[in-house]
Amino acid sequence: MAAHVFTVRASSWAGLFDCAHRWEAEHLLGIRKPAGMRALLGTAVHAGTAIFDQGRVDGSGVTADEAAGAVVDTLRNPEFDVDRTQDGLSLTESERIGLTAHTLYCTRISPQFTFLGVENKLDPLEIECSNKLTVILTGTMDRARAAKTEDGPVIADVKTGTRVIEDGRASTRGRAAQVGTYQLMYEQTERVSTAGGQILALSTTSKPAAAVSNVFDARRVMVGTEQEPGLIEHAAAMFKTGLFPPNPSSPLCSPKYCSRWNTCLFRER
Template structure:
């Protein structure tokens, strides 16, 4: 069986719409990045700089780290579809979230890894190789666990807790990658750090336990990695016209897709 490489961040997209996943990750088709996605990329960059400096024993101020947010926001590596807004319109939101993360989240964390990359975790019997970067590895009561930053208009619920629904499989993949990268077991619950970009931007946290269970399955139920292998190696790249991302903005295959509504 030939080995197909999957980025951890793309697993959810594979199950949402295999046709869109194939277009982007196997056929190399591209669409412009959304403004929301680029805002998230910019916040990731500046908060990582802040946390890395702290972990290295040479802390910098939140304002100093915010400079990287601004640089990344205004100098994207790829074309960005801002629709009716632009970097100036979202700069204030991003700076607010960056500051709140640095003031409210970072001081409570004991990070042991920032942007930890796993070059390749091969699962030969499934014909898959997993790659990706885990946002953070933290120490909690002597145990290690991952922390994943998620930005979006609804990333934090009304109670101030990060929304965790739907993220379990992806967190499970990040746990596998992080364990392989550092060679140590991760036994603490996975954590999502939500960065709400919608009205009233705020930050919050939420925990997820047993994130890997859905990936590996059991005797009666195949795991999601097995299902991913079946889709990819079976060429089952069907479309999902009910996906919320079924549009020309998010899918490079949309103009010629036979499955769209």
């Protein structure tokens, strides 16, 4: 029997545990939908803040205003398909929100950290699911930075959206799969132990806000304990069986987010 190798972007890993059925359609079957304006807004904010932080790392002295150009350029010239009618957000309003969030990040969040790297390219992480099946996680820490702390590097992941801040605090709910994957891949690449993960949250509502979470052990969720299997083992079972279970209670279960919506047996009708 021939060996099967699945190559998966690390940044998509969290979606596998939200709705595996939707994830399979997008990342294994290649069924995709155009992104909405809010997704594009998040990409734009990440582009600007990454340039600013990289300037701090390499000492080039890029200012917040200079880095803000990437926010506007990304919104006006996206590198992926965008449905600009989605989300009811105009380009003008997107630019206002994006530039405000970018400024909040550069003035309030970034100065709290000494970054070791920004969106590092990571060595592939191989997950052996059986003798004949391997999943290889590849890519970069698309929206994350490695921050220096007394206890070791922390994977600081920038999150944008309308629900990333709850009661004034950066939400870590549902973040462990992606951040934990970055922790594992960073440890393998740099040959160091990480101290945990952290969420750098930028709310992109009409009134942008910023918040930083406590450091949390996202890696543990991925690898599990002696008593309980981690998400890696659960993922391996999906790939071995070819069964990617649906989650009709997912907040992303809608025609807006799911490319499988029209043919999905499990969605609410």
